[in-house]
Amino acid sequence: MLDPDSQLMLKFKSGDTISFEKLVKKYKEKIVNVIYQFIGDKEEAEDLAIEVFLRVYRARKRYKPRAKFTTWLYKIAANLCLNEIRKKARFQTVSLSESIPSEAEEKLMLIEKIANSSPSPQDILEEKERNTLIRKAIDSLPAKQRIAIILQIYEGLSYKEISKILNCSVKSVERRLYRARTNLKEKLAPYLKGEKYNGGF
Amino acid sequence: MRCKRIRKKLAAYLDGELDERQKALVKRHLLECAKCRKEADLLGRISYLLKDRPRIKPTLSFEADLWRRIYSLEKEETTKKETTLYLLKWATYIILPAAVAAALIIGVFGENLGEKIASFESISLEEEYLSSIGLDSFRDFPPGSLSQAYFSLIEQTK
Ligand SMILES: [Zn+2]
Numbered sequence: 001m002l003d004p005d006s007q008l009m010l011k012f013k014s015g016d017t018i019s020f021e022k023l024v025k026k027y028k029e030k031i032v033n034v035i036y037q038f039i040g041d042k043e044e045a046e047d048l049a050i051e052v053f054l055r056v057y058r059a060r061k062r063y064k065p066r067a068k069f070t071t072w073l074y075k076i077a078a079n080l081c082l083n084e085i086r087k088k089a090r091f092q093t094v095s096l097s098e099s100i101p102s103e104a105e106e107k108l109m110l111i112e113k114i115a116n117s118s119p120s121p122q123d124i125l126e127e128k129e130r131n132t133l134i135r136k137a138i139d140s141l142p143a144k145q146r147i148a149i150i151l152q153i154y155e156g157l158s159y160k161e162i163s164k165i166l167n168c169s170v171k172s173v174e175r176r177l178y179r180a181r182t183n184l185k186e187k188l189a190p191y192l193k194g195e196k197y198n199g200g201f
Numbered sequence: 202m203r204c205k206r207i208r209k210k211l212a213a214y215l216d217g218e219l220d221e222r223q224k225a226l227v228k229r230h231l232l233e234c235a236k237c238r239k240e241a242d243l244l245g246r247i248s249y250l251l252k253d254r255p256r257i258k259p260t261l262s263f264e265a266d267l268w269r270r271i272y273s274l275e276k277e278e279t280t281k282k283e284t285t286l287y288l289l290k291w292a293t294y295i296i297l298p299a300a301v302a303a304a305l306i307i308g309v310f311g312e313n314l315g316e317k318i319a320s321f322e323s324i325s326l327e328e329e330y331l332s333s334i335g336l337d338s339f340r341d342f343p344p345g346s347l348s349q350a351y352f353s354l355i356e357q358t359k
Pocket of ligand 1: 235
């Protein structure tokens with residue numbers, strides 16, 4: 001039995017543009033957010049999400065419902081994210097000589113910012129600082145670990161679904177997610193204590 | 202040694218991805234081993250921290266931007282078709298006279314062959330070429346749809 005989204009896609013294939021509009025409406029927020037968690041920039045995330053749907057549009061004539069529609073959609077998004085990272089990595093090796101603030105400098109900037117912003121409540125700043133640190137921790141993950149953990153944590157996908165999206169075995173998804181967590185554990189150490197958290201098992 | 206093996210399974214355990222047998226094995230170990238229990242707690246906190254991140258909303262112009270991209274893509278493809286037809290047309294200007302000349306030389310110039318060549322050149326390509334430039338193919342979007350509204354807007358601004 002075909003999932004309803006694949007049915008919409010088949011209708012679109014045979015010329016019904018409204019079906020395409022329905023799919024865009026249904027999934028634009030999900031796709032924007034998956035990419036946003038991966039890239040960390042709102043505008044860029046939206047541009048890439050538009051590119052995802054543009055690819056869906058272009059692929060309509062060749063579309064065959066081999067997997068769930070969302071698996072296919074996430075696959076397009078994941079590939080775009082991975083390409084983007086590759087592009088950026090190439091660019092960074094070129095522009096590495098430009099002054100990038102060191103970690104110590106950034107910390108100092110943050111301390112100064114906190115010192116200079118007297119009226120705002122302390123916890124808002126703490127949250128900002130925490131978000132920056134989490135962002136950095138996510139950015140530091142190898143691309144495939146990053147996409148796997150985003151799909152698992154934000155989209156709640158199973159290892160099996162992730163393996164289909166990333167074209168790899170369930171075992172390798174398990175390994176990636178284990179390594180991602182080990183990497184994150186080191187980077188997020190200061191925030192892993194004293195959180196209002198009531199256990200996961 | 203045992204702890205090391207269990208730790209590799211902890212993430213999958215927390216994600217609910219272990220089969221019943223492995224799940225029971227890890228659980229039993231966690232009840233006995235304080236160190237692994239602490240590790241599991243840390244891993245759980247990581248998911249919690251990440252899950253807590255702010256989500257964003259797509260901008261209001263998301264769909265309009267998408268349709269603008271689709272429109273320019275379609276236009277690009279039409280231009281490509283147009284160029285190919287142009288090339289074809291020019292090719293016939295060269296190839297046809299050459300064919301006629303060849304026919305003359307070989308001496309198989311029949312009575313109605315000349316007419317056939319002339320009519321082929323003037324009608325068929327011209328018609329195909331003209332219909333390919335138009336945007337007629339975009340007009341069949343269902344009435345009332347966003348895409349239809351978008352295309353009618355573009356038509357008006359032309
Ligand atoms: Zn242990």
